[in-house]
Amino acid sequence: MIMGIGNTLRGDxxxxxxxxxxxxxxxxxxxxxxxNVYLLNAATAPENHTIEIREINPSHLIIIDAVEFSSVAGSFIIVDKKQIDTFNFSTHTMPISFLISYLEDSVGCKILTLGVQPKDMTLVDTISDEVNRSINELAETIIKNI
Known part of the structure; x- marks a missing residue:
C-alpha cells in the first residue's frame, strides 16, 4: 500500500x-x-483511513509526505521511525508517529516513510518544479520496485 499525505491547497x-x-x-x-498495489490519498487526515488500512491488511505501507528537513527543495529522505518526531511533517491533525505506531501494532505491516523537502507551502494550488521533479523520480522508482 502507498499512502500520500498532504494538503492540495498548500503548494508543495x-x-x-x-x-x-x-x-x-x-x-x-x-x-x-x-x-496487489493499493493507492491511498489520505489528504490531511491519514488517521481517518485506519479502518480501510486494517481491512486491506497490507504487508508493507509506504507513507509519502512533505517534510521539512532543512535541505534543498525536492530532496527526499527515508525517515527513520526513531527520529520521526524530530522532523516537521506537513499539516496534519495528529503526529505522524502516533499513526505509524498504531498501524504497526494493529496491522503489523512494515512501514517506510518518505519525506520530500518542500519549497513553498503557502496557499497556492501549484507544486514547485523542484518538488515535481522529485515526485516523478520517486514514482518511477516505486513502480520499478513493485
Whole structure:
C-alpha cells in the first residue's frame, strides 16, 4: 500500500496526494502487475483511513509526505521511525508517529516513510518544479520496485 499525505491547497504540501495521482496514471498505462498495489490519498487526515488500512491488511505501507528537513527543495529522505518526531511533517491533525505506531501494532505491516523537502507551502494550488521533479523520480522508482 502507498499512502500520500498532504494538503492540495498548500503548494508543495500536496506532494503526497500528487504522487498517488502520478503512480496511478503510470500504472494504468503500463503492463506492471499492480493487482496487489493499493493507492491511498489520505489528504490531511491519514488517521481517518485506519479502518480501510486494517481491512486491506497490507504487508508493507509506504507513507509519502512533505517534510521539512532543512535541505534543498525536492530532496527526499527515508525517515527513520526513531527520529520521526524530530522532523516537521506537513499539516496534519495528529503526529505522524502516533499513526505509524498504531498501524504497526494493529496491522503489523512494515512501514517506510518518505519525506520530500518542500519549497513553498503557502496557499497556492501549484507544486514547485523542484518538488515535481522529485515526485516523478520517486514514482518511477516505486513502480520499478513493485
Amino acid at each position: 504540501d500536496a506532494t503526497g496526494p500528487k504522487i498517488i495521482d502520478v503512480i496511478y496514471e503510470r500504472l494504468v498505462n503500463s503492463d506492471v502487475d499492480s493487482d
